[in-house]
Amino acid sequence: MKALVTGGAGFIGSHLCAALLREGHSVVCVDNLITGNKGNVASLIDHPGFEFILHDVTQPLDVSADLIFHLASPASPPGYLLYPDKTALANSLGTYLLLDLAKRHGAKFLLASTSEAYGDPLEHPQREDYWGNVNPIGIRSCYDESKRFGEALTMVYVRQHDLDARIIRIFNTYGPHSDPDDGRLVPNFVTQALKGEPLTVYGSGQQTRSLCYVSDLVEGILRAMLFDGTKGDVFNLGMPDERTVLEFAQMIKSLAGSSSPIVFTPYLSEDDPNRRCPNIDKAKDKLRWTPNVKLEDGLTATIEWFRTKLSIS
Ligand code: NAD
Ligand code: UDP
Numbered sequence: 001m002k003a004l005v006t007g008g009a010g011f012i013g014s015h016l017c018a019a020l021l022r023e024g025h026s027v028v029c030v031d032n033l034i035t036g037n038k039g040n041v042a043s044l045i046d047h048p049g050f051e052f053i054l055h056d057v058t059q060p061l062d063v064s065a066d067l068i069f070h071l072a073s074p075a076s077p078p079g080y081l082l083y084p085d086k087t088a089l090a091n092s093l094g095t096y097l098l099l100d101l102a103k104r105h106g107a108k109f110l111l112a113s114t115s116e117a118y119g120d121p122l123e124h125p126q127r128e129d130y131w132g133n134v135n136p137i138g139i140r141s142c143y144d145e146s147k148r149f150g151e152a153l154t155m156v157y158v159r160q161h162d163l164d165a166r167i168i169r170i171f172n173t174y175g176p177h178s179d180p181d182d183g184r185l186v187p188n189f190v191t192q193a194l195k196g197e198p199l200t201v202y203g204s205g206q207q208t209r210s211l212c213y214v215s216d217l218v219e220g221i222l223r224a225m226l227f228d229g230t231k232g233d234v235f236n237l238g239m240p241d242e243r244t245v246l247e248f249a250q251m252i253k254s255l256a257g258s259s260s261p262i263v264f265t266p267y268l269s270e271d272d273p274n275r276r277c278p279n280i281d282k283a284k285d286k287l288r289w290t291p292n293v294k295l296e297d298g299l300t301a302t303i304e305w306f307r308t309k310l311s312i313s
Pocket of ligand 1 (some may be wrong): 032035055058086092179
C-alpha cells in the first residue's frame with residue numbers, strides 16, 4: 001500500500017517510515033523540518049519506494065495514499081513553547097486538511113495524539129475512557145488542546161463521513177533519532193551524562209513518567225492502523241512501568257558510566273503533569289500489543305546512539 005507519513009523526518013516518524021518500507025509499502029514522507037531533521041531519513045532517500053516532500057501540513061496537499069499517518073507537530077515541551085501557534089495549527093488545521101485528504105482518497109487515517117490529552121491526570125493509570133484534567137488556557141494548551149481538538153475532529157469524520165480513522169495516544173517514547181537538543185527527559189539526561197554536565201532534574205524529581213522504546217511504539221502504530229475493526233478506536237500506546245524522574249536520572253547516569261552530579265532546578269513550565277502512566281489493556285486485547293524492550297536495554301541502545309551522534313568516545 002501507499003502510506004503518507006506527516007512528520008516523517010521526526011524522531012518517531014522516521015522509524016515509522018523505515019518500518020513501512022521494510023513491510024513492503026511505499027512511503028511519502030511529508031515534513032517542514034521545523035523540529036525534524038532530514039538526516040533521520042538519510043538511509044531511506046535512495047529506496048525506490050520512498051519520497052520526501054518538504055511541506056507544511058497547514059497548507060493544502062494533494063497526494064493520493066491508502067494510509068495517512070498524521071504525526072506532524074512539535075512534540076517536546078520546549079519545542080511547542082517555542083512554536084505555540086504552529087503547534088496549535090498543525091494539530092487543528094493540519095488535522096482537518098489531512099482528514100479531508102483521507103476522505104477524498106478513501107484512505108485510512110491515524111492521528112498521533114498524546115498522553116498530554118489527559119493533562120495533569122487525576123486518575124492513575126490513565127485509561128482511554130478518562131476525560132482528563134487539562135488547563136485550556138495554560139502554557140501547554142497550544143499542544144494539549146489542539147491534540148484534543150484533533151481527536152474530536154477525527155471522530156467527526158468517523159461519525160459524519162464514515163472515515164476509517166483511529167487515534168493513538170502516545171506516552172513518553174525514547175530512542176535513536178531523538179533530537180539531542182529538544183529538551184525532553186531522555187535526550188537531556190543522556191546528553192548531560194555523556195558530556196559530564198549536571199543532570200537537570202526539574203522540581204523535586206518525584207513526578208512520574210513511563211518510557212516506551214521507539215521500536216515497540218512503531219509496532220503499536222502499525223497494528224492500530226492495519227488491524228481490522230479499529231475504526232473509531234482510541235488506543236493508549238506506552239510502557240506501563242511508572243518511575244520517578246529522579247529514578248530515570250539515576251539510571252541514565254549509571255548506564256552511561258557518568259560522574260555528572262544530579263541537580264534540582266525549577267520546572268521549565270507550569271502544568272507539568274505530576275503523575276503519568278498508561279493503562280494499555282485495550283491495546284493488549286484488541287491489537288495483541290505489548291511493549292517488550294526492557295528499560296535498561298532501550299536506554300543502553302539510546303545512550304550508544306547518542307555517543308556516536310555527539311562523537312563522544
Ligand atoms: P519530532 O519533533 O521529532 O517530530 C515531529 C515532526 O513533525 C518533525 O519532523 C517536524 O519537523 C514535523 N512538523 C511539525 N510541524 C509540521 C508542519 N506544520 N508541517 C509538516 N511537518 C511538521 O517529535 P516526535 O517525538 O517524533 O513526535 C511525533 C508525533 O508523536 C507528534 O505528533 C507528537 O505530538 C506525538 N507524540 C510523541 C511523543 C513522544 O514521546 N515522542 C509523545 C506523545 C505524542
Ligand atoms: N524533566 C526534567 N529534566 C529535564 C527534562 C525533563 O526533570 O532536563 C522532567 C519534566 O519536568 C517532566 C518529565 O521530565 O516532568 C518529562 O519531561 P519531557 O519534557 O520529556 O516530556 P513531558 O512528559 O513533560 O511531555
